[in-house]
Amino acid sequence: MEPSNLHIFFIPFMAPGHMNPLIDMARLFAAQGVKCTIITTPLNASRYQSIINQETQSGLYIRTQTIQFPPSSQTQLPENCENVDLLPSRDLTPNFAKATTLLQAQTDDLVRAHLPDAVISDLNLPWTAEIARKYDIPRITFHGTCCFALSVTISVNHFMPHANITSDSEPFLVPGLPDPVYVTKAQLPIRSMKNMGLHEFFQQVREADKKTLSAVVNSFDGLEPDYIKHYEKLTGKKVWTIGPVSFVNKDFASKSIRGNKSAIDEHQCIAWLDSKKPKSVLYVCFGSLCYFPKSQLFEIGSGLEESGCPFIWVIKDVDNGLPDGFEERVEGRGLIIKGWAPQVMILSHESVGGFMTHCGWNSVMESVSLGIPMITWPLFAEQFYNERFVLDNVKTGVGIGVERGFEWGEEDLVGVLVSKEQVKDVVTRFMSDGDEAIKQIKNLASKLGEMARSAVQEGGSSYVNLGLLIEDLLSKKKEKLDRI
Numbered sequence: 182m183e184p185s186n187l188h189i190f191f192i193p194f195m196a197p198g199h200m201n202p203l204i205d206m207a208r209l210f211a212a213q214g215v216k217c218t219i220i221t222t223p224l225n226a227s228r229y230q231s232i233i234n235q236e237t238q239s240g241l242y243i244r245t246q247t248i249q250f251p252p253s254s255q256t257q258l259p260e261n262c263e264n265v266d267l268l269p270s271r272d273l274t275p276n277f278a279k280a281t282t283l284l285q286a287q288t289d290d291l292v293r294a295h296l297p298d299a300v301i302s303d304l305n306l307p308w309t310a311e312i313a314r315k316y317d318i319p320r321i322t323f324h325g326t327c328c329f330a331l332s333v334t335i336s337v338n339h340f341m342p343h344a345n346i347t348s349d350s351e352p353f354l355v356p357g358l359p360d361p362v363y364v365t366k367a368q369l370p371i372r373s374m375k376n377m378g379l380h381e382f383f384q385q386v387r388e389a390d391k392k393t394l395s396a397v398v399n400s401f402d403g404l405e406p407d408y409i410k411h412y413e414k415l416t417g418k419k420v421w422t423i424g425p426v427s428f429v430n431k432d433f434a435s436k437s438i439r440g441n442k443s444a445i446d447e448h449q450c451i452a453w454l455d456s457k458k459p460k461s462v463l464y465v466c467f468g469s470l471c472y473f474p475k476s477q478l479f480e481i482g483s484g485l486e487e488s489g490c491p492f493i494w495v496i497k498d499v500d501n502g503l504p505d506g507f508e509e510r511v512e513g514r515g516l517i518i519k520g521w522a523p524q525v526m527i528l529s530h531e532s533v534g535g536f537m538t539h540c541g542w543n544s545v546m547e548s549v550s551l552g553i554p555m556i557t558w559p560l561f562a563e564q565f566y567n568e569r570f571v572l573d574n575v576k577t578g579v580g581i582g583v584e585r586g587f588e589w590g591e592e593d594l595v596g597v598l599v600s601k602e603q604v605k606d607v608v609t610r611f612m613s614d615g616d617e618a619i620k621q622i623k624n625l626a627s628k629l630g631e632m633a634r635s636a637v638q639e640g641g642s643s644y645v646n647l648g649l650l651i652e653d654l655l656s657k658k659k660e661k662l663d664r665i
């Protein structure tokens with residue numbers, strides 16, 4: 182049976198950190214001759230349509246099939262609020278979670294009409310597991326993070342090592358892992374969203390995941406071999422590591438339009454980067470959902486200014502303002518992008534020598550894949566676990582020194598977590614050539630980038646795993662046909 186006989190539905194959760202990698206994955210499958218259908222709502226489809234059109238024009242079978250986002254009357258969300266990054270307030274997160282559950286019936290209709298051979302769907306859409314079961318279709322979960330963070334999460338939930346710890350800042354050992362991993366109570370993801378009333382939603386997510394027998398992960402075998410095995414052993418799931426998936430964005434067009442419309446003219450951005458020395462620019466971006474209080478933005482801006490280093494700073498919370506006269510003072514040395522940045526395009530440029538990141542897993546993988554060392558500044562969710570992975574396991578970054586995260590929705594109450602002096606000191610040391618420890622980190626980052634690149638090339642582990650996954654799905658399809 183030829184791979185083109187296989188038809189897969191991809192159903193992403195509507196947040197950039199979930200959509201970008203799953204759509205990259207769909208494109209990887211399509212490049213292997215698989216028919217791929219992405220199920221999403223109109224606004225989200227429009228963000229990816231030009232990339233999909235480009236793939237279709239090159240002869241691949243990949244298309245989007247839209248389902249309607251529920252109306253405001255049912256969700257109490259503003260009109261067109263179809264992605265987490267469009268929520269005007271964190272308080273609306275539970276409404277958004279509920280809205281995603283209302284997509285079940287339309288998706289069920291599509292699955293019944295097309296009967297795909299597999300469904301690859303986000304962990305946060307637990308009802309997709311129910312649909313897959315109903316029509317006897319294999320479902321594969323997409324988790325959005327790495328096996329290291331998944332394993333730490335399981336250990337924390339199981340052993341509750343924080344239960345008897347009173348201090349927020351005292352590091353404790355997370356037991357049962359391949360390496361000693363230390364975190365503090367203030368860094369646990371359980372704190373974020375704790376008052377959001379999302380308990381039942383996450384309960385459903387966990388239940389659906391338990392019943393799903395395999396997972397696809399944006400990682401590669403050489404990156405976290407012990408944790409891939411560990412996670413498989415703990416959960417009994419088969420893990421397919423097929424990353425870094427962002428490598429599927431090869432040309433200028435797909436790198437620059439990935440995920441959303443850029444807030445800066447891409448050519449202007451490249452011209453700015455071209456004017457800088459190789460590896461001299463620090464790229465500063467905290468993902469798609471960050472929110473800093475005004476006081477913290479001031480400290481970041483002042484620290485970057487005083488560091489004297491060239492930088493690109495992506496600011497999502499533009500309304501919170503910048504230090505007075507900041508943009509004029511840093512003109513030429515600092516490029517400020519207010520809104521969506523073409524991240525993969527920027528990171529791919531030879532002038533970029535470092536990435537200050539919130540450690541969202543996609544940002545970590547994009548950095549790893551391009552051999553770029555990181556300054557880590559986690560904010561919420563599993564990002565502190567990812568930071569541990571970067572600093573202690575692969576050793577391709579330095580920490581900014583943040584001790585705790587922002588609780589989702591309570592950022593303004595927290596104020597400043599990292600001072601301008603910290604920003605200035607870490608950035609200056611990191612971007613200079615003198616320090617032996619930093620040289621070592623940069624060397625390791627560059628070696629890891631080479632490993633990542635080989636993983637996706639023909640014969641590399643991720644390339645082979647993708648082929649094996651396709652074969653596995655084809656044999657499941659054959660078994661099903663034989664049964665009928």
Ligand code: UDP
Pocket residue numbers: 197198199201202439440466467468469470471495520521522523524525540541542543544545547
């Ligand atoms: N991203 C981007 N431009 C931006 C912000 C984010 O291209 O201005 C992309 C980034 O490359 C990554 C994703 O959005 O693919 C963010 O995912 P990540 O896991 O890093 O963080 P999250 O946004 O989920 O916190």
